[in-house]
Amino acid sequence: MEIKIYPDPILLENCNDVVNIDEDLVSTAKEMIDTMKSVEGIGLAAPQVGILQRFFVCIDFSDENREESLVLINPQITKKEGRIESKEGCLSIPGFYEYVYRYENIEIKALDLDGKEVVYNPQGLQSVVFQHEYDHLDGILFPDRMSQIKKDIFMKKIKRELK
Numbered sequence: 001m002e003i004k005i006y007p008d009p010i011l012l013e014n015c016n017d018v019v020n021i022d023e024d025l026v027s028t029a030k031e032m033i034d035t036m037k038s039v040e041g042i043g044l045a046a047p048q049v050g051i052l053q054r055f056f057v058c059i060d061f062s063d064e065n066r067e068e069s070l071v072l073i074n075p076q077i078t079k080k081e082g083r084i085e086s087k088e089g090c091l092s093i094p095g096f097y098e099y100v101y102r103y104e105n106i107e108i109k110a111l112d113l114d115g116k117e118v119v120y121n122p123q124g125l126q127s128v129v130f131q132h133e134y135d136h137l138d139g140i141l142f143p144d145r146m147s148q149i150k151k152d153i154f155m156k157k158i159k160r161e162l163k
């Protein structure tokens with residue numbers, strides 16, 4: 001799969017709910033996991049591979065070998081509290097890393113590949129990755145989580161290098 005790079009306009013689109021969790025979706029999700037791992041990413045959202053549907057894949061950080069992955073379909077953040085700073089990058093904005101603000105604790109509900117509802121109360125990096133990937137489904141990229149001044153400087157820098 002080809003990862004869409006900023007300023008590809010598809011990255012700024014809103015995604016639609018997944019209607020059917022079928023074989024196609026299962027194989028697409030597996031392909032996304034392989035793509036994510038092949039570039040040593042920790043998360044990948046559907047719009048990053050050109051699919052405007054509300055799901056993402058990411059590493060399962062509860063597995064200490066970081067070999068397991070999670071698929072969250074039609075996720076909803078049902079609780080958010082606290083604030084932390086996290087240094088982030090994005091496979092769609094390669095080579096750039098910056099601190100952004102995230103919620104410290106969230107609760108997120110989603111469907112898995114069996115169509116079963118799963119509730120997560122992620123901590124630390126897992127929470128940050130969920131929030132980062134969730135944002136992609138609303139066309140929000142991590143610089144959007146910076147202060148305006150910081151974002152302006154950052155966007156100038158990435159626009160100069162990613163054309």
Ligand SMILES: [Zn+2]
Pocket residue numbers: 089090091092132136
């Ligand atoms: Zn990203």
